[in-house]
Amino acid sequence: MSKVPFVTKEQVEEIAKTYPTPFYIYDKNQIIENVRRVKKAFAWNEGFKEYFAVKATPNPFILKLLRTEGCGVDCSSLTELIMSEKCGFYGEEIMFSSNVTPAEEYVKAKELGAYINLDDYSHIQFLKDCAGIPKTICCRYNPGGVFSLGTDIMDNPGDAKYGMTKEQLIQAYKDLKELGAEEFGIHSFIASNTVSNEYYPTLAGILFELALEIKEKAGVNISFINLSGGVGVPYKPDQEPNDILAIGEGVRKKFEEILVPNGLGNVKIFTEMGRFMLAPYGGLVAKVLHEKKIYKDYIGLDACAVNLMRPAMYGAYHHITVLGKENEPCDHKYDVTGSLCENNDKFAIDRMLPKIDIGDYVFIHDTGAHGFAMGYNYNGKLKSAELLLRKDGTVKLIRRAETVEDYFATFDFCDILK
């Protein structure tokens, strides 16, 4: 099996005349089709809303596009809140799922009328003191231990810094009710990048049972349950993608089984997906600058870990297509690298690819989420442009490439670099 880039070599050559590589490109049409599938999968739930995790692809053009398709946003910083506000999101279109939250961020979230999702029991007092307790409030649950689906250990919530224990959670709802809150949400994010149709339904089962327990022990009504992110994508070509319609149906079954018979049939289901919404519909396009043969064969690109950090940070796999050589045999073994003075700056290690020539363009797949966003500026390297591919094959610039002046801008208080 192979992954097919959504642009051809000829398209990239044409685009690169105006926007030199490296650049990110996103497929508008596929993004829209995917949002519509998500909405269809949860259409059985009247209050359903997907709050796109802004951190995954914090581009205002993308956020506005998602808003047009009926999505909200999930923010966890002041900048993300302000960007969302400027894109027209307001009130219940914003979920504020932060942790280690500064007071000014709670103040801003409250001012926007966002749903505030508390990460810790101690934040009740903190929020009360800095912004006041809103009428609707959400708390984040951490079940601890390990999270498995069948025999597969998916993740390790017991080691994660997020959320509250069950005891804290129940006490939190009692306190919040005491402090005047009237409507309550439950949030939990316990496994990342799950490539399994069972994750959301299993999590939903846990949270729906929890809702019954909270209702009983804290005497509050739960108005929404936020399944958060964690729905993954197949980064490797031999992985089976998630079927969002099957996922939605799995959640519906748990809903009918647990909530409906207990009088909670009007609970709204929220999601906060980032990766699933964008990752497959973005690619990083780079050009081959050098080939080097020492103890191994190295292909050096004009992009580096500054543009895409996941391989360096997690050893993450990203599939690479050499554009124009889609049908050639992968009979050469390369390390594909960037130019940082840092040996983990490798997009691929011992990857079998077609014979690569200098000047070839490569398409690095599944980088539409947590790709550009994680960028940094090590070695004074600059972030790339972002482009949106339209249905007619033309592109729209949705972020220009960073310049040296941008990099120097934080010295604009003095004339040392003038």
Ligand SMILES: *Cc1c(COP(=O)(O)O)cnc(C)c1O
């Ligand atoms: C990162 C994050 C998400 C999105 O996660 P994905 O794995 O991209 O779906 C959602 N909610 C919160 C609170 C997050 O931190």
